[in-house]
Amino acid sequence: MTHSATPERDNVTEPLATGRALRLHAYGGADSLKVDTVHDPEPGPDQVLVQVKAAGINGMDWKVRQGHLRERFNLVLPATLGIEMSGIVLKVGSNIKDVSMGERVMAALGGLGAYADHLVINAEKLVKTPPNLSDIDAAALPVAAMTAWQVLKVPEFDLQGKRVLIHGAAGGVGSFAVQFAKAAGAVVYATASTKSVPHVQALGADEVIDYQNQKFELVANNIDLVVDLVGGPVVDKSWAILSPNGVLVSIAATDVVERSPEGRRGVWFSVKPDTARLASIAQQVADGILRSVIAEVVAFEDLAGAIERNRTGHTPGKTVADFTR
Ligand SMILES: NC(=O)c1ccc[n+]([C@@H]2O[C@H](COP(=O)([O-])OP(=O)(O)OC[C@H]3O[C@@H](n4cnc5c(N)ncnc54)[C@H](OP(=O)(O)O)[C@@H]3O)[C@@H](O)[C@H]2O)c1
Structure with a gap:
């Protein structure tokens, strides 16, 4: 997942689409995160472009922010945070057969970049969101x-x-x-x-x-x-x-x-990707067999605050950012 604030697009005349991204500018406290406007990334042949509707907040966010995980994530700053999301497919790469534009999807990224209006992701990481599961509920599941x-x-x-x-x-x-x-x-x-x-x-x-x-x-x-x-x-x-x-x-x-x-x-133990299991769990939540407890839903603008509250203590369950608010 990459975002570029100044992408090279020689000989391209149409205006670039842009979106918000919560980016880490320097390791440190809550004020080291800023909402920037960035150009949309282009999906490669095996990737899709997703419009993010919701993203789950995790302890990893503030650990990355503070530089605790520098060895695991060799970040080039500024870097967009966020490790899980739900959204809708906007564009598919040339090799993609089983995901279509307009489909609702969810994923653990296995990296960073979910706190952005748009992200590119390898299609193999995506799970289709069950029709009877909201984007908010879907964004709470992949990691937890x-x-x-x-x-x-x-x-x-x-x-x-x-x-x-x-x-x-x-x-x-x-x-x-x-x-x-x-x-x-x-x-x-x-x-x-x-x-x-x-x-x-x-x-x-x-x-x-x-x-x-x-x-x-x-x-x-x-x-x-x-x-x-x-x-x-x-x-x-x-x-x-x-x-x-x-x-x-x-x-x-x-x-x-x-x-x-x-x-x-x-x-x-460190979590590993398993899209088949995630799909099964998502269906169980959608069907009311499993409970997904959402503690708090915040707007994109409050992401940095929610990440800090994850560090200092929060109400039971999971906090999710609703990008459509
Ligand atoms: N290794 C991995 O693959 C992996 C994956 C996901 C998460 N994690 C890490 O695992 C941890 C938990 O993740 P999470 O998403 O569940 O975090 P979380 O939503 O913040 O939950 C942690 C909970 O621990 C409780 N707590 C705090 N101090 C406690 C204590 N002394 N004894 C018992 N409970 C205490 C807090 O609730 P109360 O104080 O109200 O009880 C809080 O709700 C985080 O550090 C996260 O970064 C690691």
């Missing part, structure tokens, strides 16, 4: 739902009857992880702040631990799978509550393997 689905598969054991503890259950990933773990037959413990406890209970967790008033390590024990969506001290306090063959999988503490004490198994 896929991460939750995949993280529960990491230990490679059947979750039926297993004891699972989910740290950070009120957030975007956690809200899906609770539902998937329950559907798989696990006994689900979940941690959440006082205000988020009712939300996580409503998702079906068997025991919700209010981490602001209770020590989870005194409530839960003999846990087969700890899913860490928070990082920091909760990882270190979780080793003691694992069952002898228990596993702790983290998506938030990159150093979890090095932090694993002797005889304990800690695993780092």
Whole structure:
């Protein structure tokens, strides 16, 4: 996904189409993001041009903004942020057969660039948005739902009857992880702040631990799978509550393997693209089998503020930017 503020277009006479892009101009705080007007990118033969209707906000946004992920994303600044979106196909590349102009699509980008009115993306990354799913709901799914689905598969054991503890259950990933773990037959413990406890209970967790008033390590024990969506001290306090063959999988503490004490198994996990699974999850949300909880819908102009609120704490569920507001 690339956007150029000054594209080379020799011998082209028609005016260039433009759109908004939320771009990072220097690593730092919320004021390092600016809404710029940029020229539309042209799709290559295997790509499509998408008009973005909505985009999901993720913890990765502020981590990239602050330069925490410089090694993973070798960005040329200014760079457009955003890792997931839903929208409508405006143009297709010459090799594209199975996506048409005007189709509604959604995707995890596997890179950056979703916070722009228009983006180009390889067609193989797209999932068709179910007709009965809104663009807002579609934009909330690719990263959170896929991460939750995949993280529960990491230990490679059947979750039926297993004891699972989910740290950070009120957030975007956690809200899906609770539902998937329950559907798989696990006994689900979940941690959440006082205000988020009712939300996580409503998702079906068997025991919700209010981490602001209770020590989870005194409530839960003999846990087969700890899913860490928070990082920091909760990882270190979780080793003691694992069952002898228990596993702790983290998506938030990159150093979890090095932090694993002797005889304990800690695993780092990073979400991978899986369009077939995303399509299936999207249909389940559309059909009301799975709940997608939207905490807040913001306008494009409030994206930078929403990214900062993701860093400092937000209401339960997922925040989505509505580009049509
Ligand atoms: N590795 C990967 O592939 C991958 C993929 C997606 C996301 N991530 C990362 O995973 C993390 C979670 O993502 P997300 O989208 O679910 O974030 P999120 O929506 O911000 O959710 C995190 C939740 O954690 C809760 N929380 C904060 N401190 C806590 C504590 N001490 N104990 C328990 N819960 C606590 C917060 O809610 P309450 O305070 O109300 O409980 C918040 O809702 C982020 O760091 C994100 O960057 C990694």
